[in-house]
Amino acid sequence: MICAHGGKLINKIISKEESRDILKKNYLRIVAGRDFILDLEKIAIGAYSPLTGFMKKSDIESVIYKMRLASGCVWTIPIFLPVEDKIALDIKKNELIIICEENGREVGLLRAEEVFSFNKPAWAKEVFGTKSLNHPGVKKLFDTHNKLIGGEVWLLDKPDFEFEKFNLSPQQTREIILERNWKTVASFQTRNIPHRAHEFQQKLALSITDGILIHPIIGWKKAGDFHPEHIIKAYKVLIKNYFPRNSVIFAGLATAMRYAGPREAVFHAIIRKNYGCTHFIVGRDHAGVGDFYGKYDAHHIFETLPDLGIKPLLFREPYYCNKCREMVSDRICPHGTKWHNYISGTKIRELLSTKKDIPEFMMRKEVVEAMRSGKTNYFL
Ligand SMILES: [Zn+2]
Structure with missing residues (x-):
């Protein structure tokens, strides 16, 4: 139906x-x-x-x-x-x-x-x-x-919210999409600063769609998650330096994270459909927390909902392969795990907090620089 x-x-x-x-x-x-x-x-x-x-x-x-x-x-x-x-x-x-x-x-x-x-x-x-x-x-x-x-x-009145100006309404994103004459629009949900695996997925999507809505959650998140101002700062730098002009709509989505894994992935997709998107990126353990959900549970749930009205892009976890010498996933790289470098958010958090070097295969140097300038209380 x-x-x-x-x-x-x-x-x-x-x-x-x-x-x-x-x-x-x-x-x-x-x-x-x-x-x-x-x-x-x-x-x-x-x-x-x-x-x-x-x-x-x-x-x-x-x-x-x-x-x-x-x-x-x-x-x-x-x-x-x-x-x-x-x-x-x-x-x-x-x-x-x-x-x-x-x-x-x-x-x-x-x-x-x-x-x-x-x-x-x-x-x-x-x-x-x-x-x-x-x-x-x-x-x-x-x-x-x-x-x-x-x-x-x-x-009756707009909520008083720190990042309210950074939000766009579905009406506003639909107008931008119309102005830019995009027929297909991918959407990317996030609650993290961008690393290379995120960028890889965004660009995979952008290779088959006219544009992308990068739409970080800026409502309630659990302690230890990134503060929205760092996510905003990091993405601005990434988009300016590494995305084609006018290929991205970047705005916040002020709603609480629920950490409901697969069900929340579907909820996130429905919201993006309302914002005018035609495709929705679902990665590994979408909206998961701890080990409550399987790595690809959020992929499987979409198979049971064919009438959703937005196309899920079910992406495998990207990693950097030392043999391929690029970002790949297990769908396109034939090499054994000894060549694989996974980019974990946890590792990046640790490197940021301890002020250690972050290799470029993990995160763009401009993003690292932006993160290290100004306030460095990264986490909620
Ligand atoms: Zn490989």
Whole structure:
């Protein structure tokens, strides 16, 4: 079945005048954490099309057990709004609620269509494949309130976010794609500074598409991940020096990482479809953490979802081969493992932190220089 929304974007942004009138009303105010505020914004700007609000129970259960919305459209990660028990008790059906950031700014409007409980262990097992509290996504789920509110949302004002200027809306990326007359656009999800294996994959994609959207996550990430400002700085240098002019759209995606591995890979692909992309790069252990997922689990999940509406580019892990003398993968290099040099993010982190040399086959020297200039507190 083809997703019902086709290529249409949801738009739930309310005009300034209308927002002013809404804010004068005596509606209930609820404070939501950053992740939920960013989700609300993503719904409103169409990044999560076809969603028009926080999921109700029927959608959540369908997503958890079938990887589809109740309508049948592919969707793999629940998008939800938790609320404290004592507040939940007072909410009336279809009551309008103003959603505020933790600093008190009023950013969203919600129609509370349903307040409901949910089964955290079953959710964790299905979505993350584990109930272990060592998994950062599971830990966050178990730490959240026990009640959820589902219902339509609208955006009253842009969230106050450090990297807001670096974000583009799906409308904006679609306009750039149209202007540049790109018929095919690959997209690259990342939460790291770029090393040569990333660049190799981006350029493999760019050899068969007209352009590429490099789209790092700049919402919540676990401690130890790279700070967004370093990712932005590193990519600017890489794109300027090593990509053809106007072949890249570089923007941030302000949403939380869930570390849900294969399911999150599909979620990331759906979002990029909304941003106007036709192809989505899936590498090794996409959106994985620790050893919770198999190296290519995120490849296999796409085989079960033929109606996704964006083409996954399932790439094997690239490495530098001393015999081939270039970046290759096990699909194109016949040489034994003794010739292989894998480029691990962990190794690069270690070299950066200990101020040791980073070989050029791992990372472009311009990128290393950029990383070593200015602030060197790289990690969250
Ligand atoms: Zn080789």
